[in-house]
Structure formats: C-alpha cells, structure tokens
C-alpha cells in the first residue's frame with residue numbers, strides 16, 4: 195500500500211429532511227450564488243423549498259440557471275462574472291454533477307483575475323475559492339464530496355477535469371428522496387459512472403492495498419444490487435439511499451488512497467463527450483467491457499485480477515482464471531446492456547463516424563499513463579473500434 199494523506203472536509207447531511215441544514219450557509223456570509231441546471235429542480239418543487247430556507251435565513255440569492263449536462267465554460271464565465279459584480283460570498287449548487295462541477299469552478303474563478311478556462315486546464319492555478327455548498331439530486335459523479343470538476347469547451351471539442359482541495363464542498367445535503375424523479379436513463383448512467391470510478395480505483399498495480407480492494411468490491415456489489423431496483427422502482431428509498439452513498443464513496447479518496455492508479459476509461463470517455471456531447475455514464479458503460487477485453491488481450495498477467503473481480507463481485511466459480519475473467523466481462527456487459535438497459539455501442543449514442551477516433555485517442559492516451567495497463571494511441575483506437 196502506498197503512503198497517503200486523506201482529508202475530506204465536507205460535512206454530509208444524509209437522509210430525509212436534511213434541507214434545513216442550508217441555514218448553515220449563514221456561516222459563510224450573506225450573498226449566495228444559486229447554481230442549477232435546466233429546470234428539474236423547479237419541476238420537482240425543490241427550487242421553492244431551497245429558496246424559502248435561504249430567504250428565511252436572510253440570505254440574498256443570485257442565480258446561475260441553465261447549467262448544461264457536460265457543463266460549458268460559458269456558464270462558468272457567466273457565474274464568475276455574477277460573483278465579481280455582486281461581491282457574492284458563496285456558491286450553492288443544487289443538482290447533479292454538472293451543476294456542482296460548474297459551481298466549483300465558478301467559486302474558484304470568482305477569485306481569479308484571468309479567464310476561468312485557465313483553471314480548467316491547470317487546477318494548480320486555483321489559489322483561492324469561495325466556499326462551495328451542494329444539494330445533490332442525482333447519484334453519480336461524487337462531486338458532492340470530492341475535489342474535482344469537469345468542464346467542456348465544445349467550440350474546441352475539449353472536456354477536461356480539474357481539481358483542488360479548495361473547491362471541495364464545505365457541506366452537502368444528500369437526501370435520497372430528491373433522486374426519486376431521476377429518469378431511468380440517468381439512473382442507469384449514474385450507476386455506471388459510480389461503478390466506473392470504482393473500477394478505475396480497483397484495477398490497480400499497487401500491491402497490498404487489500405482493504406481498498408474489498409471496499410471497491412462492496413461498492414460494486416451495492417451498485418449491482420440496487421441499480422436495477424432504482425430503475426424499476428424509482429421511489430425505493432433503500433435503493434436510492436445505497437446508490438447515493440455508494441456514489442460519494444466511490445470517488446472521495448476512500449477507495450483510491452494508497453492504491454493510486456492513472457484512470458484510463460474516463461479519459462477515453464471524456465473525449466467522446468467532448469466531440470459528441472454524449473451522457474458521461476453511457477459512454478463509460480459502452481467502453482468498460484471493451485476496455486476489459488482489450489486489457490486481457492494486451493497483458494495476460496492482468497487476467498488474474500479480472501478473474502478475482504468476477505469471483506468476488508459476481509460469484510463466478512470457474513477455477514480457470516481465463517474462463518473466470520471472460521465470464522466477469524460478460525457479466526459486466528450483460529449488467530449494463532440488458533439489466534440496466536443501456537446503449538451498448540457508440541452508434542446507439544449517435545457516434546456514427548470514426549473520423550475523430552485518432553484525434554480523440556491522442557488526447558486520451560495522455561491521460562492513461564500509469565494506468566492498470568497503459569494505453570497507447572493505437573490501443574485506444576482499437577478500443578473505440580470495438581465499442582463502435
């Protein structure tokens with residue numbers, strides 16, 4: 195196990211009836227920038243509930259609405275401008291990962307003199323940020339409890355993750371009932387996203403991080419158990435609650451500290467989103483089995499770990515490692531594409547051409563150094579081809 199320093203300063207208020215904790219925003223000042231997406235929080239009535247608590251607590255609210263799924267740099271610029279113009283004290287993001295990610299970079303850009311895109315390209319340039327708070331409405335990214343944010347500039351076909359401890363939320367409200375209205379598509383995509391975060395941490399070359407491996411397996415089993423329940427019974431509290439907490443734990447450092455690897459499926463997916471604006475979790479579900487098949491073909495020493503995943507997570511009993519690894523990959527594909535009813539190839543999500551594969555692969559290869567099996571540009575093209 196590697197050495198590590200672990201700090202999660204975010205206070206989590208988990209469960210029903212936790213929204214009242216928004217009164218804690220008073221600790222950070224009086225002016226709040228409320229950041230949210232395209233309207234789901236208005237349709238569900240959450241917007242009115244949040245506004246009432248904020249105004250009852252004498253907080254003045256400014257709004258950045260319409261944050262896009264795969265949030266754009268233009269929204270960040272708009273939010274930063276509002277913060278500077280009105281001397282805003284803090285950011286409250288209400289929504290899924292997109293609203294929270296946008297809110298985080300707005301909070302940093304509010305304290306930065308240059309263009310916010312600089313902070314997306316280089317998280318080390320974040321030297322100060324307004325306090326960030328969040329109310330999570332979609333279990334997926336873990337943004338509610340992590341240091342990361344992913345922002346796109348679609349005019350350049352670029353989507354990059356940035357990060358800084360300074361943008362970790364001060365406090366996040368995690369009320370599973372707020373996710374009852376999430377669509378089947380986004381429920382499945384969210385489940386795939388948190389599973390992918392877990393895979394990225396689980397498939398490590400670091401030896402002896404045994405506890406982290408067991409924790410990963412538990413998170414995966416939780417997703418496999420409750421993803422389908424949430425899909426079929428959207429207001430099943432137990433399912434929504436377990437998925438919500440799994441999403442936070444998958445990426446808050448608990449699974450990765452001491453077992454660091456370079457992520458590689460995420461960089462490949464971010465290129466798909468950057469060029470085709472697809473749903474992050476769908477891209478991950480399509481790429482994951484293709485990546486696993488590629489891994490065991492390229493480096494047969496990795497068969498053992500994938501077989502172990504199959505045995506410990508899926509209960510596969512084949513004694514032969516090769517057979518167990520292949521069965522594990524089949525189970526993973528079946529889970530995403532049949533049980534969770536997700537699109538199974540790139541064409542189904544509207545990627546009907548291969549002309550950008552090379553450019554996307556060059557960029558994604560830069561992000562996969564040090565991963566479980568480091569991928570070259572050609573490796574990535576062949577994974578895109580097999581997912582096509």
Ligand code: NZQ
Nearest residue numbers: 231232233234263264290291292331334335337342375376
């Ligand atoms: O925009 P609104 O109207 O709110 O609708 C959203 C959006 O259309 C809707 N939604 C959210 N909560 C809902 C709901 N609809 C009904 N009821 C609710 N309770 O769902 C749609 C998708 O929302 P979005 O926030 O885009 O989804 P998600 O949470 O999956 O976030 C995806 C973004 O996060 C990035 C992704 O790349 C992508 O840009 N990621 C962020 C990470 C991080 N911060 O650590 C890590 C991830 O790997 C990921 O890259």
Ligand code: ZN
Nearest residue numbers: 335387390391
């Ligand atoms: Zn992700």
